[in-house]
Amino acid sequence: MSAFSKKRWLLVGMAGLLLAAPAVFYPVFLMKLLCFALFASAFNLMLGYTGLLSFGHAAFFGGAAYVTGYLLQSQGVGTLTGIACGVLFALVLGALVGLLAIRRQGIYFAMITLALAQMVYFLCLELPQTGGEDGLQGVPRGSLLGLNLSNDLTLYYVVLAFTGAGILLIWRTIHSPFGRILLAIRENEPRALSLGYDVARYKWLAFVLSAGLSGLAGALKTLVFKFATLTDAHWHQSGEVVLMTILGGIGTLTGPLLGAATLVTLEDQLADKVGSLVTVILGATFVICVLLFPRGIVGAASEFIERLLGKSSPPPLP
């Protein structure tokens, strides 16, 4: 069996599992998992494939969550329009933040995105439309193409379709010539520049795409939980998506999915047992992950397999 068809079977198997999953798990939990899987994958497009650590992705996630929630609740627009406007908002915000942030690299990029995201957080707190400390509660899900979304199971398949499309888009992007150029920038920016590529433009495009997909994840999250709160836009959320991606394995397609699944499950299990100690456990996971396996679960696993097979040493860390 060739490698290609093996991959295809794996994909078919995964799709089958996801379609059947609501029979075993609680749909809302699965939907949360899907939303964060998309969020982490979108984030990974920046960190893993362009080499830029954004510490402000909560602005796109939370911003879109608020926009979608506000439109659905107070303006009575259709569900699809609500989601589209949320994504549009994230795209525009991403375009603006991106223009500023890509002027610097590395640590500065992280600090700039963090500071700009904090600005969005304050807007979410202070604007009259956002409900202040309470956020938006009781957002109606509405209906999509005649399907009533108040049913959790129906919504699950809708969310699955959206996140699936989003992750497919990321996969296509990474394997396109555009994605190759992003990789080239990550590996050696001056060389990519000297080859004539407009590096700033590529970074900016990747940032906007990543922001838009994060916005999609945020908009879907509002639909699932029927609320948008300050937590969505807080910098802890930005940190959490970084942790998901690092934990799973940066620069791999499956890593963010695995990382998101691990973290969401962990939080779900721990929330009622340890209360506010969750933050401590998250932080400790962060520290341990960075110290012991900076390549994440997927990276560590493939390194282990490669060592078993006696292959060459892994590529250096970014």
Next chain:
Amino acid sequence: MIDIFGVPLLALLGQMLLGLVNGSFYALLSLGLAVIFGLLNVINFAHGAFYMMGAFAAWGLLTWTGIGYFGALLLVPPLIGLLGLVVDRLLLKRIAHLDPLYGLLLTFGLALVLEGGFRYQFGVSGESYEVPESLQGALDVGFMVIPKYRLWVIVVSTLVCLSTWLIIEKTRLGSYLRAATENPTLTQAFGINVPLMISLTYGFGVALAGLAGVMAAPIFQVAPLMGSNLIIVVFAVVVIGGMGSILGSVVTGLGLGLVEGLTKVYWPEASSTVVFVLMALVLVLRPAGLFGRSA
């Protein structure tokens, strides 16, 4: 009564003073960040957590041992600095060979652990800490009345910042530090213990945060999350000032505090975001920061 753009002069001066107090904290914290960044190439995300622990240490000393404010001012910074040494030896040294971003991530995790732990122990609302007796009351300087403690904070933090600058620019130890920042390998080849200097520098930077925490305790509520929102403003201050110069981070810190205070007078809603807007402007006009060298 003189009005300036429709605001009474005294109210304006009062807000400017408040702004300078905030600016003193920005200056102390961004100074620590800049010193650490210079040698370790690490953005210390846990800086806000160390600041918070400084305030809690002052509160603890008073509550459990009866040691007052001035005792805390002397005891807490070395204590927090020692903790910083341990953190550097145990954690940061292990990832020194990796991309600086891993340092940011590690200290972010550390900040979560520390803040989460304190929140578990003390709750969200926190404790209050009295202004020491000798610094209570206000000083009448003729045209306005200044609360003594605020003046004290501004003077002390400016003095600390200036002496840090003097140590780094004018002493032998400072010259070692600058050499190690410029070229660690070569400096080590001259027989200077660079790894030790790195640990001491981290300890020193963190001690500055602890000192800021002690001074903040009587002004703000001593609460587990007091540092976590402050630190992001300080990041913006650092981006605006640029990492290049020590004096630059001090001037930027004080200046931005002042700007924030003025915004509170003329456009209160914008006061929480004005620093970030300024950051965006600086990035457009002068990406390396006001005092920075281009990377």
